[in-house]
Amino acid sequence: MSSRKRTWEAISFELVMTVIAIIALIIIIAPSLVVLIVSFTSGFSLRFPPPGYSLRWYAELWNAWQLHFAAKNSLIVALWATGLSVVLGVAAALAISRSQTLSARLLDSLFMSPLVLPALAFGLAALMLFSLVGLPVSPLTLVIGHTVVCVPYIVRNTVAALAQLEPTLLESSAVLGASRLYTFRRIVLPLIRPGIIAGAFIAFMSSFDNVPVSLFLRDAATDMLPIRMWQDLEGKLDVTIAALSGVLIIATVALVAVMERVTGLSRRLTN
C-alpha cells in the first residue's frame, strides 16, 4: 500500500517536472523557429502561418544598403573590441587567477562589474566623458565602450581555464630549465587556448549585439546593426527585418556548432 502510494507520488512529481521542462524548452526555441518560418513568407505582413513561401525578402535584403552599412560597422567594431579585450583580459586573468591577495580579488570584482551594472548608465557616462575631453563619437569611442563591457567574458573564461591548469606542469617545466616565457608559450597558452577562444566568441557576439553602449556612442555615420534594426522595428514591421533575423539566426547556429567543436562551449558554460 505504502509503496504504491509512493510510486504515484513519484510519478506525479516526475510528470510535472518533465512537462514544465518541455514547455520551457519550447518557449526558448519557438521564437527563433517562428521568425525563420515567417522570413520565407511570400506576403507583405508578418502573419503566421504565412500565406505562401518565397525567398523574396532575402532578395530584398540584398539591396538594403542601410542594413549593409550598419552590419559592416558592427562587424568592424566587434572585431576590434574583441581583439583589445583578449589582449587586456588574458594578461589581467594571468595576474589575478592564482593570487589570493585582496588587491587581486578587488580587481576581479572591478573587471566583472560591467556584467551587472546597467550598461545604459555606463553608455551615458562614457558619452559625457568623451564630450568633456573633446573626443567626438567615432568607431574608436565605440570600440573603447564595447571593450569595457566585453572584457568580463574574456577574464572569466581565461581565469576558469587557468584554474584547471596543473601547477606541477609549470614547476616541472621550470625544473627542466625552461624560461617562464617559453613555458607560457609552449605549455600554458596551448592549454588555456580553448578557454580564451570561448571567451572571445561570447565577447564578439555580445559586442555585435550591443545596444545600450552603442546607443550613446554612435551617430549616423557609425550606425550599428542592432540599433538600425530596433529603429526600423519602432517605425513599421518590415518583413526585411525578418529575413535579416533569419540570416542572423542561421549564422549564430553555425558559429555555435563550430565553437562547440573547437572549445566544447556547452561544458565550459556549465562548469
Added chain:
Amino acid sequence: MGAAPASRDVTSYGMGLAAPLALFFLVFFVAPLLQLFWLSLHNDTAALHWGLGQYLHFLTDPFSLGVLGSTLLLGAEVTAVCLVLGFPIAWLYQRVGPRLQTTIILIVLLPLLTSVVVRTFAWIVILGRQGIINAMLQSLGIIDTPLKLLYTQFGVVIALAQVQMPLMTLPLITALGRIDPNLDDASCSLGAGSWRTFFRIVLPLSLPGVIAGSTLTYAAAITAFITQSLIGGGQMLFMPMYLYQQASTLQNWPFASAISIIFLLAVLAVVSVFTTLGRMSRGHGGG
C-alpha cells in the same frame, strides 16, 4: 644558484600583468561613472550650481518613483518566471543521457547568443494582433476579436523571461550537478516522497545556483532596454527608457545622471541582497 629558481614561485604571474586593464578601466569605466555622479550633484544643466536638486526631484516626483517601482517589480516577475521554468530544465538535464544533455544545453545556449533584437522581434510576431497566439485562439473559436497581448505587462514579462532564461538555467544546471545523487536515493529510501525530497533536499542544496541565476536574470531583465521598449510600447515606461529620454531627447544630462545613479544603486542593492543570501545559504549548506 640552484636554490634561487626553486624558491621563486613559477606557478603564478606578477600583478603587473593586470595593470593595463586596470588602467583602461580606471580611465574608461571608473572615471566616466565618477563624472556621472559629479554631474548628478548639480541643479542646472550647465553644472554651475551644486545641489541635490536632481535627486529631490526624482524622489518627490510620483511619476519617477512609479517608473522605478514598476522596473523593480518587472525584474522580480521575470526572475520568478525564469526560476519556475528554468528549474525543471536543470532537473531534466541531470536525468538524461549525455546526448540529450548536449541538446538541452545547446537549446538553452542558442538564445543567449542570438541577437536580442531578433528574439524580441520574434515575440512581436507571436504576440501581435495577427500573431500566432491570436490566430490559434481564433481558429479554435475561443475568441472572436484578437486579444491585446503586445504592449502589455504580460507580454513584456514572457518575452523578457524567454530572453533571459539561459542566465537562470546555466547556473542551476551547474548547481544541481554538484549535488550528490545518493542524497536523493537516501531521502526516498527513508520514506520521504519525491515532492518532499525536492523541496527539503534538492532545492535548499541548489540555493547557490538559484541565487547566482536570479542575480544575473534580475540585473539583465531590468536593464533590457530593447525588449522593454519594443514589447512594452509607448505606454509602459521603465528606467532604461526614462534615462534615455531624459539624456537624448530632452538633453537633461544632470537629471539623466541622477536617474543613472539611482538605477545603479538600486541594482547594487538587489545584487548585494542576493550575494548576502548566497553567502548565508552556502554557510547553511556547508554546515
